[in-house]
Amino acid sequence: MKKQFTEDLNTAVFTTKYILEKVSPILYVFHYEDDGAWQFSGEEENIDDKDYKVISLEEIIDIDNSILEVADLPLQHMAYRSSINEPWKIKKID
Template identity: 35%
Template sequence: MTEWMFSDPPNVAVFTTRSIVREGAWIARVFHDADDGSWQFHDSTPGEPPEEEAMIVALSSMVLRDGTLNDLADLPEGWCAWRDGPAAPWKRGRIG
């Protein structure tokens, strides 16, 4: 792995879905929550994923899965990022 870009440590727990971890779905949306600074990584399925789809993994495992996440290392708390496809650029905006 290259230089660690995030202010959170590589082993910080983050939320994601089984479709990303087990099925290799691409990461379409990233949330950096304002209330506790946690990270969420979602696939392109519309809406909130069902609770039974949730997984907790290390942030480093997500970065290893998709190196473009390094582009979001400076995403402020209370912001999200999204893209239209796995090769599309990330867009950013405030959550809500």
């Protein structure tokens, strides 16, 4: 059985324009403790605030449903992988 996010599919999440434009794959998933926010980013570096976008959880799943593998990511943790063909690794956010 596939994992599912406990949040509603209309929940706002953060990503980058590079993910939305399919220039970068989703390689990093962050689940922040202070507000429970989710962030999805890729191989882009040195990005500005204007490069971040807010979309729904459903939209980010539609972009790459392999993120469902980390839908149970605990608060204050991140999941990362070196490519979309690699398994997710999980670690606590310092």
